[in-house]
Amino acid sequence: MYQTTYHRASSVDEAASLFAKSSEAKFLAGGQTLLPVMKQRLASPSDVIDLGKIKELQGVELSGDVLTIKAATTYYDIMTNADVKKAIPAIAHLTSVLGDPAVRYRGTIGGSIANNDPAADFPAALLALGATVKTNKRSITADDFFKGLFTTALEDGEIITAVSFPVPAKAGYEKMRHPASRFALTGVFVAQTKSGEVRVAATGASQSGVMRVPAIEAALKANWSPSAIDSVSISASNLLADIHGTAEYRANLVKVMAQRAVTAAG
Amino acid sequence: MSTVKMTVNGKAVAVDVEDRTLLVHVLREHLNLTGTHVGCDTSQCGACVVHVDGRAVKSCTMLAGQADGASVTTIEGIAKGDELHPMQAAFRDNHGLQCGYCTPGMIMSAIDIVHRHGGQLDEATVRTELEGNICRCTGYHNIVKAVLDAAGRMKVSQAAE
Numbered sequence: 204m205y206q207t208t209y210h211r212a213s214s215v216d217e218a219a220s221l222f223a224k225s226s227e228a229k230f231l232a233g234g235q236t237l238l239p240v241m242k243q244r245l246a247s248p249s250d251v252i253d254l255g256k257i258k259e260l261q262g263v264e265l266s267g268d269v270l271t272i273k274a275a276t277t278y279y280d281i282m283t284n285a286d287v288k289k290a291i292p293a294i295a296h297l298t299s300v301l302g303d304p305a306v307r308y309r310g311t312i313g314g315s316i317a318n319n320d321p322a323a324d325f326p327a328a329l330l331a332l333g334a335t336v337k338t339n340k341r342s343i344t345a346d347d348f349f350k351g352l353f354t355t356a357l358e359d360g361e362i363i364t365a366v367s368f369p370v371p372a373k374a375g376y377e378k379m380r381h382p383a384s385r386f387a388l389t390g391v392f393v394a395q396t397k398s399g400e401v402r403v404a405a406t407g408a409s410q411s412g413v414m415r416v417p418a419i420e421a422a423l424k425a426n427w428s429p430s431a432i433d434s435v436s437i438s439a440s441n442l443l444a445d446i447h448g449t450a451e452y453r454a455n456l457v458k459v460m461a462q463r464a465v466t467a468a469g
Numbered sequence: 470m471s472t473v474k475m476t477v478n479g480k481a482v483a484v485d486v487e488d489r490t491l492l493v494h495v496l497r498e499h500l501n502l503t504g505t506h507v508g509c510d511t512s513q514c515g516a517c518v519v520h521v522d523g524r525a526v527k528s529c530t531m532l533a534g535q536a537d538g539a540s541v542t543t544i545e546g547i548a549k550g551d552e553l554h555p556m557q558a559a560f561r562d563n564h565g566l567q568c569g570y571c572t573p574g575m576i577m578s579a580i581d582i583v584h585r586h587g588g589q590l591d592e593a594t595v596r597t598e599l600e601g602n603i604c605r606c607t608g609y610h611n612i613v614k615a616v617l618d619a620a621g622r623m624k625v626s627q628a629a630e
Contacts, residue, residue, distance in 0.1 A: 204489045204491075205489065206487065206488070206489055207488055207489050208488050209471065209488035209489075209532055209534040209535075211534065211535075211537070231532075231535075234530060234531060234532070234535065235512065235530060238491075238512070238530050238531070238532065239511060239512045239530060241489075242491075242510060242511075242512075242529075243511075251488070251532070253532075253534070253535060255535065279524075302601075303515075303600045303601025304525065304578065304581070304582070304598055304600075304601055305515060305518055305525055305526050305527045305578065305601045306512075306527070306530075306601065308524040308525065308526050309526055309527075309530070309531070383513070384513075385600070
């Protein structure tokens with residue numbers, strides 16, 4: 204790892220002002236991606252600003268039909284939170300198949316979506332549930348937040364403070380896990396809002412990162428059942444292809460994972 | 470350089486380290502606690518697992534500065550004098566190791582698994598929960614046996630306390 208200067212911020216405002224004073228700073232939440240990347244010398248921030256101990260970034264709130272998860276809440280704390288399990292159990296399930304137990308103790312929802320890895324799990328949940336990303340400057344809908352591989356709408360120095368999820372009528376998430384990395388070879392999050400809208404998002408599939416799947420949304424809107432997806436055709440063009448699976452294989456996985464997610468959602 | 474203050478295995482320590490120093494290197498190189506191993510350097514193998522404020526984490530994926538103020542327990546801190554921790558004893562009795570390189574991380578993760586699941590452990594749960602710890606010798610079979618054995622012993626020793 205290259206030399207860097209570590210700062211522990213005690214508030215979001217302090218973190219923002221530390222960032223403004225640094226030349227090439229990076230925010231650190233759980234560090235389960237940033238630190239491995241720094242160890243490989245693929246990133247060399249002049250300053251690392253730790254958000255992990257900021258109290259206002261910790262915790263979960265359920266208020267009416269909105270579940271709010273603060274940005275530095277760890278996967279483990281999300282997975283075991285009673286409000287999450289009650290309001291959106293699909294999110295608790297998603298965190299239980301994310302990484303491994305040691306990673307889940309450190310990694311955070313804010314870190315995951317700020318990084319926007321094309322095979323990360325949380326971007327699919329935000330997109331399918333129509334979540335809103337809260338930052339220290341504004342609110343951004345999930346539709347506007349994810350901008351392609353490792354790219355988001357966040358401006359330089361902007362800090363995610365929380366994610367608000369409307370509580371859905373039904374939701375499910377299933378993924379084909381890569382056995383070594385535990386990332387999604389393809390994962391699909393399905394959701395039916397309380398007003399009857401259907402939203403489906405796939406991760407690990409597209410070359411442009413997390414994506415909606417309109418064909419499956421239309422099929423499920425007409426008939427919320429796994430069999431409704433049988434006749435849907437998913438194009439392999441613009442899907443990821445690597446040693447783990449071809450684009451055609453991933454296109455099929457989008458369907459199969461969506462069907463399993465609908466079964467899980469009930 | 471920064472001074473990092475922690476409690477390690479019950480003792481207060483203060484070390485001056487470069488900000489880029491990982492927790493595992495403070496433990497091994499500054500505190501000579503070489504029981505915690507570095508296996509993969511890519512945050513996947515779990516040989517470096519220690520407990521930070523009671524949670525089993527990869528000490529190779531945490532800056533020392535992040536552990537400032539924390540209470541850290543390593544493999545050297547779990548036995549009571551000459552009496553092995555029940556998890557260590559179970560690994561020995563069940564031959565839960567061959568080369569031993571992954572064993573400290575396995576034991577620290579396994580203790581955390583038992584704490585989280587209490588009496589609810591079965592073989593499938595242990596196998597799933599150990600997925601962040603890689604062993605290239607044993608085929609895991611005796612490790613799983615050891616964890617299940619220790620879960621029973623830890624329940625008994627907790628009940629006795």
